[in-house]
Amino acid sequence: MLKIENLQARIEEKEILKGLSLTVGEGEVHAIMGPNGSGKSTLASVLAGREDYEVTGGTVTFNGKDLLDMPAEERAREGLFLAFQYPVEIPGVSNMNFLKAAVGEVRKHRGLEALTAKEFLQLVKEKSELVELDGQLANRAVNEGFSGGEKKRNEIFQMAMLNPSLCVLDETDSGLDIDALRIVSEGVNAMRDGKRSFVVITHYQRLLDHIVPDFVHVLYKGKIVKSGTKELALELEEKGYDWLKETEDAK
Amino acid sequence: MAYEGDELLENVTSKEYEFGFTTNIESDKAPAGLNEDIIRLISSKKNEPQWLLDWRLEAFKIFQKMTEPEWAHVKYEKPNLQAISFYAAPKQKKVLNSLDEMDPELRKTMEKLGISIEEQKRLSGVAVDFVMDSVSVATSFKEKLGELGIIFCSISDAIQEHPELIKQYLGTVVPRTDNYYAALNSAVFTDGSFCYIPKGVRCPMELSTYFRINEAGTGQFERTLLIADEESYVSYLEGCTAPQRDENQLHAAVVELVAMRDAEIKYSTVQNWYPGDKDGKGGVFNFVTKRGMCEGANSKISWTQVETGSAVTWKYPSCILKGDNSVGEFYSVAVTNHFQQADTGTKMIHIGKNTKSTIISKGISSGRSQNSYRGLVQIGKNASNARNFSQCDSLLMTDTSGAHTFPYIEVNNSTAKVEHEATTSKIGEDQIFYCLQRGLDEEQAVSMIVNGYAKDVLNKLPMEFAVEAQKLLAISLEGSVG
Numbered sequence: 201m202l203k204i205e206n207l208q209a210r211i212e213e214k215e216i217l218k219g220l221s222l223t224v225g226e227g228e229v230h231a232i233m234g235p236n237g238s239g240k241s242t243l244a245s246v247l248a249g250r251e252d253y254e255v256t257g258g259t260v261t262f263n264g265k266d267l268l269d270m271p272a273e274e275r276a277r278e279g280l281f282l283a284f285q286y287p288v289e290i291p292g293v294s295n296m297n298f299l300k301a302a303v304g305e306v307r308k309h310r311g312l313e314a315l316t317a318k319e320f321l322q323l324v325k326e327k328s329e330l331v332e333l334d335g336q337l338a339n340r341a342v343n344e345g346f347s348g349g350e351k352k353r354n355e356i357f358q359m360a361m362l363n364p365s366l367c368v369l370d371e372t373d374s375g376l377d378i379d380a381l382r383i384v385s386e387g388v389n390a391m392r393d394g395k396r397s398f399v400v401i402t403h404y405q406r407l408l409d410h411i412v413p414d415f416v417h418v419l420y421k422g423k424i425v426k427s428g429t430k431e432l433a434l435e436l437e438e439k440g441y442d443w444l445k446e447t448e449d450a451k
Numbered sequence: 452m453a454y455e456g457d458e459l460l461e462n463v464t465s466k467e468y469e470f471g472f473t474t475n476i477e478s479d480k481a482p483a484g485l486n487e488d489i490i491r492l493i494s495s496k497k498n499e500p501q502w503l504l505d506w507r508l509e510a511f512k513i514f515q516k517m518t519e520p521e522w523a524h525v526k527y528e529k530p531n532l533q534a535i536s537f538y539a540a541p542k543q544k545k546v547l548n549s550l551d552e553m554d555p556e557l558r559k560t561m562e563k564l565g566i567s568i569e570e571q572k573r574l575s576g577v578a579v580d581f582v583m584d585s586v587s588v589a590t591s592f593k594e595k596l597g598e599l600g601i602i603f604c605s606i607s608d609a610i611q612e613h614p615e616l617i618k619q620y621l622g623t624v625v626p627r628t629d630n631y632y633a634a635l636n637s638a639v640f641t642d643g644s645f646c647y648i649p650k651g652v653r654c655p656m657e658l659s660t661y662f663r664i665n666e667a668g669t670g671q672f673e674r675t676l677l678i679a680d681e682e683s684y685v686s687y688l689e690g691c692t693a694p695q696r697d698e699n700q701l702h703a704a705v706v707e708l709v710a711m712r713d714a715e716i717k718y719s720t721v722q723n724w725y726p727g728d729k730d731g732k733g734g735v736f737n738f739v740t741k742r743g744m745c746e747g748a749n750s751k752i753s754w755t756q757v758e759t760g761s762a763v764t765w766k767y768p769s770c771i772l773k774g775d776n777s778v779g780e781f782y783s784v785a786v787t788n789h790f791q792q793a794d795t796g797t798k799m800i801h802i803g804k805n806t807k808s809t810i811i812s813k814g815i816s817s818g819r820s821q822n823s824y825r826g827l828v829q830i831g832k833n834a835s836n837a838r839n840f841s842q843c844d845s846l847l848m849t850d851t852s853g854a855h856t857f858p859y860i861e862v863n864n865s866t867a868k869v870e871h872e873a874t875t876s877k878i879g880e881d882q883i884f885y886c887l888q889r890g891l892d893e894e895q896a897v898s899m900i901v902n903g904y905a906k907d908v909l910n911k912l913p914m915e916f917a918v919e920a921q922k923l924l925a926i927s928l929e930g931s932v933g
């Protein structure tokens with residue numbers, strides 16, 4: 201599904217990813233943890249094709265194709281979805297029109313027929329129920345005036361609408377209240393179908409209680425310094441990152 | 452965002468001005484230059500009454516004493532008026548009894564403009580008056596409107612058929628002394644549209660005029676006069692295009708609106724004159740005076756404009772709120788790209804009591820263009836409880852473009868309330884990336900973001916125009932982020 205090898209990337213002369221490797225198989229859920237500023241969001245942005253970041257080395261293959269060779273919109277159409285840590289507001293653009301255009305492009309790329317207005321509305325209804333997104337929000341401008349939690353739900357709603365094969369969730373749990381965390385997690389779990397893969401970036405074990413990962417990785421200073429199973433997250437919750445930092449910094 | 456410079460340039464240059472075609476119609480053109488004889492020629496070609504010729508000659512005298520204004524935030528080489536032909540009429544039979552008699556070349560022009568008159572005739576309720584170069588070519592729907600007592604025709608026809616109305620209103624809202632280009636227009640105007648809505652009549656369809664400069668080396672000086680009598684309503688649309696030419700063309704129009712008691716006029720413009728090429732060569736100089744008089748109590752005038760064209764635009768559709776409780780509105784989207792310059796805005800002159808005005812201006816600047824909002828809100832001493840709300844937003848697409856806001860506020864009545872808000876922002880790379888990540892390409896992303904930004908104004912346009920305007924915005928800004 202996704203194979204990252206020795207990925208190096210920088211922004212404005214600053215080296216951020218320094219030889220990162222990670223393989224995500226079909227249907228797997230990988231959690232990525234790590235201290236603030238270690239490069240988690242950078243990894244997500246580089247995968248999604250943000251041009252501010254310059255890839256200086258390494259390769260990424262996605263479903264057998266060279267991901268780094270594709271422009272951002274093509275990556276999205278190929279099935280890579282990023283739920284942003286900080287979703288932006290687009291004033292005046294209705295969520296519905298935005299999604300209609302996005303779904304249209306994605307389907308076209310995948311050789312699927314365009315949805316009729318009725319089918320589209322049906323899909324909206326079905327998917328917004330998945331994350332219990334207030335119907336009103338779908339008609340408002342994209343993220344405009346949404347609460348922090350509503351923005352995160354909207355990301356997952358969009359994800360469900362676009363039917364990606366790889367979902368990268370960047371701190372989707374931050375800003376969610378306890379109920380919303382459960383609802384959003386259930387939404388994500390409902391999308392686990394044995395084929396779709398997930399990369400879940402988070403700081404907290406509580407999300408991983410709901411979305412149980414197959415693997416957990418620790419990112420530190422632009423590299424994966426430790427990988428394990430879901431028990432690793434528990435260990436980190438208990439011990440923090442210092443013990444890992446020490447061994448790593450000693451190298 | 453690190454877009455490749457060259458690729459961007461290519462994107463921009465590969466986008467040709469869509470309406471840049473010329474039409475091979477023989478034209479009857481006056482020799483270049485401006486003097487009393489030319490004015491006499493125009494007047495006699497149009498078979499005008501003596502009083503109008505005198506009126507023109509007087510305007511010319513006034514004009515000769517004036518100098519070209521320089522206060523606007525625009526730079527350009529002043530047009531050489533002696534090199535312009537002030538009269539160019541497509542050569543053909545003057546009176547058309549039906550549209551079928553129209554010159555086939557002219558018909559083609561209209562079709563290229565996307566106005567298939569026949570279509571319009573059949574499908575929609577839009578009456579069209581089509582002004583090419585200086586002469587009004589055809590007015591559809593005349594009869595149907597006539598049944599309601601609505602007069603909608605070229606101003607030349609109105610001069611022949613309704614001289615009393617012309618004499619009564621011409622120059623009452625924009626006097627000949629108003630400004631340099633208004634004086635010039637008064638002296639040499641060759642055509643334009645005239646509209647009169649009688650008492651108590653709601654015009655059942657949108658009235659529409661398309662202006663086009665076709666002939667090389669001509670100027671276009673139309674004059675539009677629109678009168679809404681008591682308790683009447685009309686929605687009026689104006690569209691403009693010009694062919695692609697290397698030299699600058701001058702367009703100096705005057706639009707006068709009069710709204711009587713309880714009357715409402717909605718005036719919408721989509722201005723897409725040729726803006727010049729990517730290096731700033733050619734393009735239309737658009738120096739227009741538009742003003743509406745809310746003459747009677749409870750009258751209302753709304754200006755909505757989408758300005759994407761012209762090399763230089765200088766335009767301030769204004770409202771004089773004379774009647775008590777009258778309302779003036781100005782909604783504007785002005786896009787500038789490459790080397791375009793726009794200095795546009797409005798004046799709201801509050802004279803009557805309880806008068807209300809709203810100004811929403813959305814500027815979008817790209818390339819190396821300069822985009823200025825200039826607005827005056829003036830509250831007279833008798834305008835008790837006058838209200839104004841102004842919002843002027845600027846969106847920058849590039850680091851090399853400029854946005855400027857010049858609000859002037861004069862309040863002479865202490866019960867008045869005037870609110871002004873202004874913002875300037877750069878188009879968000881985050882917003883664009885967000886769209887890309889959802890599978891939209893960059894053009895779609897920019898078009899969506901810009902249309903969202905301008906939505907409050909676009910919403911004010913009649914449906915037929917809103918769609919066209921949205922497309923125009925997208926076209927004008929293609930490949931323009933940087």
Ligand SMILES: Nc1ncnc2c1ncn2[C@@H]1O[C@H](COP(=O)(O)OP(=O)(O)OP(=O)(O)O)[C@@H](O)[C@H]1O
Pocket residue numbers: 211212214216234235236237238239240241242243
């Ligand atoms: N535009 C930028 N210019 C300079 N440095 C940047 C830029 N963007 C990110 N960085 C730096 O890159 C490093 C990695 O940032 P990143 O956002 O990937 O961290 P993160 O692991 O997601 O952190 P957090 O847990 O706080 O979200 C940080 O030191 C950050 O300051």
Ligand SMILES: [Mg+2]
Pocket residue numbers: 240241242285370371
């Ligand atoms: Mg982060």
